[in-house]
Amino acid sequence: MSIQIYNSFTRKKEEFTPLEEGKVRMYVCGITAYDRCHIGHARSAVVFDAVVRHLRSRGFEVSFVRNFTDIDDKIINRANQEGISCSELSEREIGHFYDDMDALGILRADIEPKATEHIPDIINLIEKLVEKGVAYEAGGDVYFSVENFAGYGALSGRNIEEMLAGARIAPGENKRSPGDFALWKAAKPGEPKWESPWGEGRPGWHIECSAMSMKYLGETIDIHGGGLDLIFPHHENERAQSEAATGNRFVKYWMHNGFVTIKGDKMSKSLNNFITIQDILKEYHPEALRLFLLSKHYRSPLDYSPEAISENMAALDRCYNAVSEAERLSGMNVRKKRPVTDAAAEAIQELEALPEKFNQAMDDDFNTAKAIGILFEAVRALNRLNDQAGKKPSALYVEPLKAGAEAVKKAASVLGILRQDPAAYLKERNLAALAEAGLDQEALEKLIEKRNQARREKNWAEADRIRDELLSKNIVLQDGPEGTTWSAGRG
RNA sequence: GGCGGCGUAGCCAAGUGGCUAAGGCGACGGUCUGCAAAACCGUUAUUCCCCGGUUCGAGUCCGGGCGCCGCCUCCA
Structure with missing residues (x-):
């Protein structure tokens, strides 16, 4: 082709x-x-x-x-x-x-x-x-x-x-x-x-x-x-x-x-409706801007709005989360070699098909919008694989997880996204949110411990109060089997 | 006036003759959870601005409307 x-x-x-x-x-x-x-x-x-x-x-x-x-x-x-x-x-x-x-x-x-x-x-x-x-x-x-x-x-x-x-x-x-x-x-x-x-x-x-x-x-x-x-x-x-x-x-x-428009009009100096790259990057991650700019075919007009960039930020987070999770799971030391589930096998197949499908989309006059769709489908497949590997760990998941994460990163690199180490990206994002919330890590850990104490005492009102308070500062708590983790919200 | 482009779900957006109209965001339901979050699963366009036509078959081609935008001066 x-x-x-x-x-x-x-x-x-x-x-x-x-x-x-x-x-x-x-x-x-x-x-x-x-x-x-x-x-x-x-x-x-x-x-x-x-x-x-x-x-x-x-x-x-x-x-x-x-x-x-x-x-x-x-x-x-x-x-x-x-x-x-x-x-x-x-x-x-x-x-x-x-x-x-x-x-x-x-x-x-x-x-x-x-x-x-x-x-x-x-x-x-x-x-x-x-x-x-x-x-x-x-x-x-x-x-x-x-x-x-x-x-x-x-x-x-x-x-x-x-x-x-x-x-x-x-x-x-x-x-x-x-x-x-x-x-x-x-x-x-x-x-x-x-x-x-x-x-x-x-x-x-x-x-x-x-x-x-x-x-x-x-x-x-x-x-x-x-x-x-x-x-x-x-x-x-x-x-x-x-x-x-x-x-x-x-x-x-x-x-x-094609042009970038704003509220349907061409962005230009004379209409004084332009927004600089510098200003956008104060608010949004550069890769979210990139994703937005590639979300429509390059010859069509593209309408700018802050909401549009936010949406792409949410999608970008999902990609980073998936790759980060796949890398975490593939690094775990599992000895058991039980066979992968059918659902996992399907996800693996989908991930194997990614490069070919992605290239086909890009070969067709650089159809980045289509290519992004294909990338996101692969991210969903990777999440499915993560899900299966997390529920029933097996040494047989290690290679597929690594290969899947690599395939996603390779395709993303053509679009110029997922360029950061996923764990570092998430950490950076979390620390920024923490700073914005006016907290440091120690204070946050204390609050989490206080809440977990309340949870042990089944004082749900107090536990929820602490969680809601943090949520209002864009810090999201997640209770998992290995304890409570936190991350930046998508505010 | 001349030339060109566009109109697909709540929003963004792929799809240019034929299997179930990609994907994202959002929303809703389920699994999980004390309740949540994340993730996963499911639902969310019987229909593609309108009217005609061609065709066995049209979002996709042709004609006519309506609406929006760009270039014709410097502009990515």
């Missing part, structure tokens, strides 16, 4: 056949480093992270490039507002980007190039375009002439006439035609600038991705990704520049993720 990818260019699912067998060249447009990242950025990052993880788990050698735009109008404006230099601003925001991405468990790209470090490559590419007659210099600017590139608009599904009808030339621009876009912008006073054959200036936005993609991955690459909003004009322009320069196809598969 091959991998299918929805190609935005052809608007249908296609069988994925990389240019070179077993290898994948992939480029994803990174951030413009001028502000904190919001959930929309997180979605794009998490989606393409899952793509890379899955391709690698399927045995592909992936060369993954993600750029930083570190010179741009937005950066210049923001730096001026703050009274700092553009490089100070972009360095700071790249630092914030890494803080957020590391927390989310986003793998680093193999190469993470910055526009300002590739000015000579950009200038070379522009020169090539000027030589070929598809770009022209005007007043220190250089523009790409869209009318000289046949097929402009093919990616975004629009034709030149329509676009020209609506487009206008802004004051101060020296374009010949309203559809043309800047490859190089002449320096204005006080702006960062570089020497070029057309005088001092700086690169336009689109050209950097073409230059860096071609430099590190070659003239044609397998996958180029980004948010849906990049299709036009960014990717349309990238494609035009690159193919005009080389005469070859630029990208084999274009992939675009």
Whole structure:
């Protein structure tokens, strides 16, 4: 069974056949480093992270490039507002980007190039375009002439006439035609600038991705990704520049993720309805955010709400509990070798089928929603196995428990969840809840002992009072055969 | 106006022609427990926005409505 990818260019699912067998060249447009990242950025990052993880788990050698735009109008404006230099601003925001991405468990790209470090490559590419007659210099600017590139608009599904009808030339621009876009912008006073054959200036936005993609991955690459909003004009322009320069196809598969909406509207700076990754992570575990971002197919819109993240937190807890319990049970020293129950045998079979089913879902255009469903079914099977192994211990459960826990963790790792040691995850969560309740472990143990004393005396009212008091502080008590344990609630 | 997408249970969400419409959250019942919690088991959409059509057969294809959203300017 091959991998299918929805190609935005052809608007249908296609069988994925990389240019070179077993290898994948992939480029994803990174951030413009001028502000904190919001959930929309997180979605794009998490989606393409899952793509890379899955391709690698399927045995592909992936060369993954993600750029930083570190010179741009937005950066210049923001730096001026703050009274700092553009490089100070972009360095700071790249630092914030890494803080957020590391927390989310986003793998680093193999190469993470910055526009300002590739000015000579950009200038070379522009020169090539000027030589070929598809770009022209005007007043220190250089523009790409869209009318000289046949097929402009093919990616975004629009034709030149329509676009020209609506487009206008802004004051101060020296374009010949309203559809043309800047490859190089002449320096204005006080702006960062570089020497070029057309005088001092700086690169336009689109050209950097073409230059860096071609430099590190070659003239044609397998996958180029980004948010849906990049299709036009960014990717349309990238494609035009690159193919005009080389005469070859630029990208084999274009992939675009859908937006994060909030109350149904697109999250954006102008509507002022965005929420930053940093803010979410103050409230929620990063893996709960990841699970939420992967809970819907990557091309569909995804509506954000705090409740939605909470729901995923509950599901994540269940997964960690199951794996933790399986690991605990498999570590117990049991000598008896009584055969496993029928229910356990069924659960074992289900767990054995997990990798195949999971891969099938992911192979189908990275259907993470389906894959998560399959993972959760496996978690339920693992719990069933835990149940049986706990009730009637047998040495014959040890291997299936270990294998089951491993299979669940392996599948989860493609989604980038269950990355923590389960016991450590639960402990961390519990200690955080304890701190929030204003208790320390000793005080809690005392309360538990006090309650157990009451229980021995069958003073149920007092026992329940203590339990309810702790519950109101989000500490849940569980009475088991081996005594009373406690854990953080899901509040 | 042009182009594109979406409408599946209380909520979120998979499913694009055919066995019982995945899965999660929530709710309810059972096992366990002093009672609970966790876990497990069971129940929770005779039906997929509406109306027509194609077909032996449609949530899935076609036509027409209604509703929502996005792109067309910087945007993941």
